[in-house]
Amino acid sequence: MDEQEAKIYTAILIVSVTIGIIIFYFILSIVRQQRKNAQLYQSKIEAEITTQELERRRIASDLHDELGPLLSAVKMKIGSVDISNSEDQEMISQSEEHIDRIVRRMREIANDLMPHSLLRQGIATGMEEFINDLRKTSGIKINSSVQTLKHLPEEKSVHLYRIFQEILHNSIKHSGAKEINIDLNQDEKLIRLMVKDDGKGFDYRKVFEENGGHGLRNISSRADILNGDLYIESANNQGTTITLEIPLSQPN
Numbered sequence: 001m002d003e004q005e006a007k008i009y010t011a012i013l014i015v016s017v018t019i020g021i022i023i024f025y026f027i028l029s030i031v032r033q034q035r036k037n038a039q040l041y042q043s044k045i046e047a048e049i050t051t052q053e054l055e056r057r058r059i060a061s062d063l064h065d066e067l068g069p070l071l072s073a074v075k076m077k078i079g080s081v082d083i084s085n086s087e088d089q090e091m092i093s094q095s096e097e098h099i100d101r102i103v104r105r106m107r108e109i110a111n112d113l114m115p116h117s118l119l120r121q122g123i124a125t126g127m128e129e130f131i132n133d134l135r136k137t138s139g140i141k142i143n144s145s146v147q148t149l150k151h152l153p154e155e156k157s158v159h160l161y162r163i164f165q166e167i168l169h170n171s172i173k174h175s176g177a178k179e180i181n182i183d184l185n186q187d188e189k190l191i192r193l194m195v196k197d198d199g200k201g202f203d204y205r206k207v208f209e210e211n212g213g214h215g216l217r218n219i220s221s222r223a224d225i226l227n228g229d230l231y232i233e234s235a236n237n238q239g240t241t242i243t244l245e246i247p248l249s250q251p252n
């Protein structure tokens with residue numbers, strides 16, 4: 001190799017390395033940008049979920065604490081009217097029944113928006129009440145072991161409760177299961193929720209790929225808010241087991 005050739009090879013090498021570095025840098029920036037976009041998207045969803053929860057809580061407490069007593073007062077006033085005409089009396093008692101129905105329905109709506117027991121008596125009681133309602137309405141055998149949780153702030157317990165609700169709704173609505181097992185426990189490091197059904201199973205990767213699964217996405221976003229790990233095991237005709245593990249010491 002003469003000196004001229006050596007110079008050409010060196011030049012080619014330098015140009016190739018420079019192009020290589022530029023391409024590498026370019027790819028790196030794209031990956032970084034994509035990661036940043038994904039993070040932004042995730043924080044947007046998390047902010048939306050948090051705002052939605054606050055709004056739900058506000059509406060639920062307005063319904064429960066303000067409109068409820070107001071309607072009861074109206075009912076009392078109507079009941080205290082002294083009427084001798086029997087037709088009018090009949091009308092009054094019908095109105096009282098209507099008010100009772102409105103109050104009952106309003107409590108149900110408030111409870112769906114934000115379960116009273118969840119906030120007042122904690123997540124274990126909230127979950128037990130929800131499970132008992134499902135036992136009555138679904139006709140599915142539901143076995144549960146729900147431990148009272150310590151050290152779980154209220155806003156986190158709301159997310160955990162919503163995840164639990166969606167998993168159970170899905171099992172009841174989609175799986176055709178005969179039996180569902182629920183386990184909530186806690187040790188010094190983790191809170192672990194496990195829900196297992198013996199239904200038909202499903203391909204959750206496909207659901208995510210096809211951009212479906214609003215409920216599953218919501219579960220996954222809430223699990224992220226809790227810094228939790230979500231595991232879905234599901235196979236055709238072998239049921240579905242969903243496990244959520246929430247670390248206790250992690251800052252949030």
Ligand SMILES: Nc1ncnc2c1ncn2[C@@H]1O[C@H](COP(=O)(O)OP(=O)(O)O)[C@@H](O)[C@H]1O
Pocket residue numbers: 170171173174175197199200201202207212213214215216217240
């Ligand atoms: N436990 C389950 N057993 C069988 N299929 C399920 C189960 N959970 C979810 N799926 C399937 O995953 C899909 C997505 O669930 P989800 O995101 O909650 O949306 P939705 O309940 O509104 O259909 C469901 O439509 C159903 O096909």
Ligand SMILES: [Mg+2]
Pocket residue numbers: 166169170215216
């Ligand atoms: Mg669902």
